[in-house]
Amino acid sequence: MATEKKAPAPRKVEDKLKALYELQTILSDIDRIRNIRGELPLEVKDLSDTITGLHSRVARYQAEIDDLAARRTAEGNKIANKQILIERYRQQLDNVRNNHEFDNLTKEIEYETLQIELARKNSAEFEEQIERLKADIESIQAQIADQSHILEEKKADLENIVSETRTEEEALQVRAKALEPLVDDERLLTAFKRIRHNARNGLGVVIVDRNACGGCFNRIPPQKQIEIKMHKKVIVCEYCGRIMIDPELAAAAQEELKKLKIKN
Numbered sequence: 001m002a003t004e005k006k007a008p009a010p011r012k013v014e015d016k017l018k019a020l021y022e023l024q025t026i027l028s029d030i031d032r033i034r035n036i037r038g039e040l041p042l043e044v045k046d047l048s049d050t051i052t053g054l055h056s057r058v059a060r061y062q063a064e065i066d067d068l069a070a071r072r073t074a075e076g077n078k079i080a081n082k083q084i085l086i087e088r089y090r091q092q093l094d095n096v097r098n099n100h101e102f103d104n105l106t107k108e109i110e111y112e113t114l115q116i117e118l119a120r121k122n123s124a125e126f127e128e129q130i131e132r133l134k135a136d137i138e139s140i141q142a143q144i145a146d147q148s149h150i151l152e153e154k155k156a157d158l159e160n161i162v163s164e165t166r167t168e169e170e171a172l173q174v175r176a177k178a179l180e181p182l183v184d185d186e187r188l189l190t191a192f193k194r195i196r197h198n199a200r201n202g203l204g205v206v207i208v209d210r211n212a213c214g215g216c217f218n219r220i221p222p223q224k225q226i227e228i229k230m231h232k233k234v235i236v237c238e239y240c241g242r243i244m245i246d247p248e249l250a251a252a253a254q255e256e257l258k259k260l261k262i263k264n
Contacts, residue, residue, distance in 0.1 A: 231246075
């Protein structure tokens with residue numbers, strides 16, 4: 001009869017806390033690497049978005065120019081047609097039979113002449129708008145050239161920093177991933193990640209230092225300090241919500257990390 005495999009015994013709270021502190025240390029190292037990059041990734045994205053926006057504006061202005069040019073051409077065609085019409089009316093003036101026909105033709109010539117003046121005015125306005133838009137496009141293209149130059153410099157700086165730190169960051173991420181199962185408590189791990197995400201300095205686990213929380217520096221009651229040193233349960237700061245451990249356990253966790261570094 002096959003014997004049933006026994007489920008592994010749950011890890012002690014002390015071991016969970018130690019694993020959490022080791023995880024926190026590694027994640028803090030990753031934060032440090034990312035802080036070295038500073039605001040460069042955001043700057044690169046903002047510059048890229050700005051350049052895209054400028055290109056869109058140029059395309060929009062060019063579409064306006066094309067539309068205005070088409071309307072200017074239409075006005076030019078109108079002028080040519082009106083001039084032909086006026087010339088025809090003038091020829092008809094030579095063959096009028098009475099004053100009524102003469103007056104009608106004269107009025108038509110005057111009307112078409114006014115239409116030509118209006119078309120010329122519209123055409124001049126369209127030309128003025130086109131020239132203004134062309135000047136705007138030229139200015140925007142100068143901005144694009146300037147911003148593109150800055151973007152290339154920022155990208156080069158970012159690539160240099162990333163290439164220098166990529167190997168270290170990837171190794172730390174692998175180690176962090178390997179540590180998560182050692183916490184052996186999904187709820188505790190989730191709570192730690194939430195606390196760390198909400199904490200301004202990214203610290204989800206802190207050491208008790210000089211009888212105070214290492215995260216918010218508020219005093220910890222003596223009884224709670226004793227409970228923290230016993231490692232029997234997870235204790236969180238009542239002020240900032242961070243998980244607290246005593247310096248001895250933190251030192252033991254640091255020693256474990258040093259051993260891992262030596263092995264690697």
